[in-house]
Amino acid sequence: MKIHEYQAKELFRREGIPVPEGRVAETPAEARQIAEDLGGGPVVVKSQVLVGGRGKAGGVKLADGPDEARETAEAILGMKIKGLTVTRVLVTPAKDIAREFYLGIVQDRSRQRPVLMTSAAGGVDIEEVARTAPDQIVTTPIDPVLGLRPFQARQAAFHVAEGRTAAQMARIMVQLWNAYRRVDANLAEINPLIETPGGEVWAIDAKINFDDNGLARQPEIAGWRDPAESPPEENEARAAGLSFVKLAGNVGCLVNGAGLAMATMDLIQHFGGRPANFLDIGGSSSPDKVVTALDIITRDANVKAILFNIFGGITRCDDVARGIIEARRRADIAVPIVVRLVGTNEEEARDLLAETDLVPAATMDEAVQTAIRLAEGGAA
Amino acid sequence: MKIHEYQAKELFRREGIPVPEGRVAETPAEARQIAEDLGGGPVVVKSQVLVGGRGKAGGVKLADGPDEARETAEAILGMKIKGLTVTRVLVTPAKDIAREFYLGIVQDRSRQRPVLMTSAAGGVDIEEVARTAPDQIVTTPIDPVLGLRPFQARQAAFHVAEGRTAAQMARIMVQLWNAYRRVDANLAEINPLIETPGGEVWAIDAKINFDDNGLARQPEIAGWRDPAESPPEENEARAAGLSFVKLAGNVGCLVNGAGLAMATMDLIQHFGGRPANFLDIGGSSSPDKVVTALDIITRDANVKAILFNIFGGITRCDDVARGIIEARRRADIAVPIVVRLVGTNEEEARDLLAETDLVPAATMDEAVQTAIRLAEGGAA
């Protein structure tokens, strides 16, 4: 899960990280008022959308005082950035920049622990730096139990800076770690952390992503979820306990298990078709879940055929078939449905399906090819 | 540092430990009101003084309803328990007791970590249990970094109890550890933790002692210090950065260093005298500290002679002597003062002292014997 810059800044502020003041505006007039409240000097008006590259897209602009802030907000509010409409802007004082640094803490899968990444190359895309000039990044593994020790932070900070600036940076690193740890983040980033010509240090951008598995114990953070982060179907699926990702094709898929769901999606493409989604309906085969899944999938007008790919495993296939038939009965569906069921009692299941308009298939390959053909208007 | 039961209960409550409700009364009328607010049933009226053995001293009494609570509070308020006057009572609902357990976390010096102690022998003096029936105590060392793991708590809890009671107890153990850790305690104790006939579990007493070195980062706790815990002179000394313990004798001591101060105290007794105090004036010899120390010591009418025992070490003895002379000039002191100074420039120091009414001495033995003689009215 992601949150907005202004929310990440709030979490950073709680830890003591120096973040410039600022507030969120939903209208140009509010933006003007905030700029005035901030003293009337130059401000930055920053679109709050959950995608990267806001700056390049024109979603971050300098404004010289309240009137310009209003005009700038007017231009930015309503903009579309990578498909997302800007409904909020953060208005925050502009800071003079002498130097820009990068600070980030991210889960390192190979090391099975978080790492602090520090670089004097701030303000740019850190993944680009990692690719082109990895020696410009200092990597500090963080002991998952001991946490980031202040001395480790100092070692990293004095590697990229010096004097009072480095000492402040080291304190900010520990505060960033505290933020990361406290909210079950898997990414916490300040890019850039700036030094002003006068030697002040400020976190002028802020980003935190969360470990979805940690959200159960982070009720405040979970409540900050912006539905605009995902298409509405994905939010609805999540609420129903389904793992769903929308794609652009015409074959809707319902699969049990994430790996099998990915493989099904791949197989559709392999046989020249186009999957409409990734959908893992999980271990249970309750008709309620299937109905919700069918509802979400068929709302997409592109979907011309639906494919069930279920490896029954321990669950009896006839039970699964009965669940699908019940769901199909409750949902009003116009497109053909191909069902492939493997596992205990798969013959009984096929007999059950034979009495319906569901199209049975024996193998994954057969099921996928049938679904593609049907989606393209062919016959079962 | 110690805090009262009602304060410890507040800290326990914050962690979720089941503590019966209750409030503190300073007058019998308040006690009556609290008992009424608690529903009018039987309550316990508990003196809040910072010493053990309140129960035996008659400072904890059952009262059958609000009127009896007022009478009981009247009897307890104003009582003296081990020299401390009761000014507050905690009024809390009486609970029926089926079983009593002991839970405590304490710093184990040898293991260099805290240990959880669990016993089915609750409600009695745990040190007595440790002496007479050590096998009735389950000791669980706590990893200082990992903390008390829930499974360790369960192992201990299921050793002394069973079923739902043990499961609840295990949760309380982890909560007790969280309290201990969060406030830099060196003792956190629930004695007894009770099970009611209906199977409820309650912490009906609570005790927390603190690591004095941790108080610097525990401003809330430090603010809870009850001056009644120590004699006023000790509080005053602490405020001045002096380490002072009041004793019953007639030779006041000012010594630099705690070990030397203890040895000086021992030596006075060894030679038949009676030390009036333990006082470590610390590393510096600033006249201000010495003036405060002299002031505190001479306020005790028992003190008939004062002994300075200073091992100069790196500090020059003539500087120390000048400090003492200056302090002596500023303080109006009627009793004789013996000064023993060792270290760099000790001869110069003795020359300086020779011009004053301070009585110089070359060795600890000589200094102590002289001070005892003077305290008993003898001549220098």
Added chain:
Amino acid sequence: MSIFVDRDTRLVVQGITGRDGGFHAEQMLAYGTRVVAGVTPGKGGQTALGLPVFDTVAAAARETGANASCIFVPAAAAADAVLEAVDAGLGTIVCITEGVPVADMNGVMPQVKAAGARLIGPNCPGLITPGQAKVGILPGGIVAPGRVGVVSRSGTLTYEVVWQLTQAGLGQSTCIGIGGDAVIGTNFIDCLAAFQADPETEAVVMIGEIGGTDEEEAADFIAANVNLPVVAFIAGRTAPPGKRMGHAGAIISGGAGTAAEKIAKLGEVGIPVATIPSRIVPELQKIYTPQA
């Protein structure tokens, strides 16, 4: 003739009185696994499926000589359940629970390693040594004893592949699902090393997916240390970047963890990568014929 679990496995089921724990304990017993005890705090002294239930894993291990555990507790209690099994001296710990926070797993792994224990999972289907022991939730009906080792990050996709192997007459030494989370106790390399060391495993099928670099590291490991025939499959060729595909670990982030990279790397070191699941068995048959 297997890795990690076999006839000598004496299993305790943590969370045996829960719905999933109870159901799968029964399935494991039915398969013939030597399940010796269950653990549910507060239910010590009861029995479940005819097995004694203990309040703690330590008591269960002491009383029954258990040497392995299968964990079915809620996500919030999973890390502690693993550490309890480690503390009780169990050598093989299989954590089925899904949704365990990454920070919890980060904290658990150093303790597991320090104790020399083997943790499989979390969020995994467990493992099965056909004819000997099934620990976890893999369906016993799809496997057959044999000499192909199967290791996979998936659940049902593994079943699909194992079922195809069985139908083709290719039995398995051990089938293991290592789990789809970002931090797992046992990875491809651990399993490959164990299969290589197992005298009765003759070939390996490895099923990876997008996210992380475990498959790439496994490729290097195979090149240097494994002389068994290995066939791979990677799921998620068509997954869009930045989206979590069900599994917490299945995400292409920052341009890393794509199927293309993994497939290229495996190809570089000479490991055949099946394009689709139904090609796994034929690819294996090209380079491996079971001994009579």
Added chain:
Amino acid sequence: MSIFVDRDTRLVVQGITGRDGGFHAEQMLAYGTRVVAGVTPGKGGQTALGLPVFDTVAAAARETGANASCIFVPAAAAADAVLEAVDAGLGTIVCITEGVPVADMNGVMPQVKAAGARLIGPNCPGLITPGQAKVGILPGGIVAPGRVGVVSRSGTLTYEVVWQLTQAGLGQSTCIGIGGDAVIGTNFIDCLAAFQADPETEAVVMIGEIGGTDEEEAADFIAANVNLPVVAFIAGRTAPPGKRMGHAGAIISGGAGTAAEKIAKLGEVGIPVATIPSRIVPELQKIYTPQA
């Protein structure tokens, strides 16, 4: 001819630009200790007392080959300073700072031990090997080279005893103040083992005080492992129970840690305990005559 520090000690002073750190670094230099660097974060590149100052201990160790550290930082930063020295690979770390929270020291000790480093203190005067190296705040003027090892929980009481030894012509191999806190890095047993192993230490004076059971454990250790003559002194015979006597560790609590118990235990294993400080030298002379 010494324990823990000697001519080969290459010392970094953490907190060299502070008041105490600067003063005592100067005293150590004046005594002849090979102080090679100072560390103060943010002052790297400056010099202090003619020594290079670094921002981190790691940089100081790398640039100067330091192998030991003396710490004079505020209490809140002390645990981190110790871990920084451990991380930089320094083998001997002397922490003078007082007021370090017990929880911090609990957390530090496992790391120190895992690294195989030696921590002395905190809240200690440090140690001195006469004529070779002084690390800490013990006054250099009171010691003399020789063959008596001195180990003590006190500061000025140690000076008193060492000064009496020196005046009696009994020089010292090493004098070490282990500190008065409840949790310390090096205890009596560690020092006794080192003195026993040191070919040039011929006798030991051990100065204990009330609180804890270190002296009792030391008595058992001496009985089993030390054949050097040992004389002890225990401060606090007349201390009232439940009162902290200055040192955080000097408290009789729950009836444990009394001087009487310690003296009895030492007596049991045949260690003479001087009744008053001025009897320490005579007691030692009864059982030990320095070789010519």
